[in-house]
């Protein structure tokens with residue numbers, strides 16, 4: 001949608017007024033006795049009041065009606081959303097999913113919220129510790145319905161179809177190869193323009209941050225100025241037929257009715273906002289001598305746990321780049337990890353598995369489960385001539401990496417019918433190259 005305006009920066013103290021109402025933000029204070037234009041002041045707290053300044057998150061919304069004016073919440077069907085992790089027995093096997101099926105609009109109309117399916121996760125919404133990975137498949141826009149997640153933050157990765165997301169802070173257009181984060185408590189509604197599919201990483205009780213850069217220095221990876229948050233936009237719209245607010249709370253869904261649009265925020269200021277980021281803006285850093293940096297070098301955003309250096313979840317990408325490492329097996333190394341690795345593919349072919357891992361599908365390599373390049377990839381890359389080459393051109397794979405040991409849901413294992421049972425065969429033909437008579441070549 002042309003003409004949308006954004007504010008640039010990550011976690012800044014932003015302020016924004018809908019241009020139709022200049023001066024909507026009170027000057028010099030948050031709670032005047034009477035707000036400009038007769039608006040209500042409402043604070044949205046994204047952190048405990050007492051968090052230290054670097055972690056303190058809140059925004060002030062100046063709105064036509066406060067969000068408390070609504071009918072009581074009542075339970076609603078949760079579809080394939082879940083936060084219970086014992087639906088099926090634990091399974092440590094490598095898993096791969098074919099592209100998740102998007103329902104045909106001629107058969108059934110499914111919007112973004114109705115199209116959310118929980119694939120795997122761990123932890124507990126009540127104790128505010130854990131994650132969930134969802135897949136969304138939908139074909140129609142949300143009409144007079146918005147979503148509000150009381151449990152955590154959504155990092156949304158569209159794979160097919162652009163999302164026009166209306167939030168209390170304004171509108172964002174998020175296309176495949178962009179991501180957005182809608183943090184806990186922010187109401188939003190999603191318009192789609194056709195069959196749409198993507199991935200959602202939900203974290204409970206933490207917010208995404210930019211990773212520290214250490215010796216990299218002050219610049220690089222995802223630069224703060226490339227994050228965009230919406231500019232204030234409001235509608236003063238009565239909805240006599242009822243506007244539905246869907247609330248995800250303790251893993252369950254609830255709905256409440258109100259007779260007006262919740263997107264009635266005329267101005268806002270603060271540092272707790274939704275935002276988006278284009279993955280093409282990622283400044284890729286990697287080895288220019290030999291060997292690999294660990295994939296953490298590709299971290300876009302991290303949700304930290306309380307353990308130093310250990311993430312609840314990292315969002316990591318594998319963008320197009322140059323491969324130049326000398327005397328090196330350049331594809332990803334064989335690996336067992338104390339973290340869980342969920343991977344998805346937005347477009348193109350993933351370098352370690354040219355076949356089988358398709359855009360809109362996924363894979364899960366659980367804690368300490370071995371994984372790595374398939375047989376063809378290994379054989380090809382141990383004999384290829386090493387020259388500077390473009391890697392991952394035209395592709396974008398990503399990883400949600402978590403310190404939680406994730407359980408797969410019944411939907412993921414059975415109901416979706418997309419589990420690729422042949423996945424482990426891609427390593428079956430790996431053969432021994434061991435030669436006990438090998439000796440170092442004389443220089």
Ligand SMILES: [Fe+2]
Pocket residue numbers: 335336337341365371
């Ligand atoms: Fe790995």
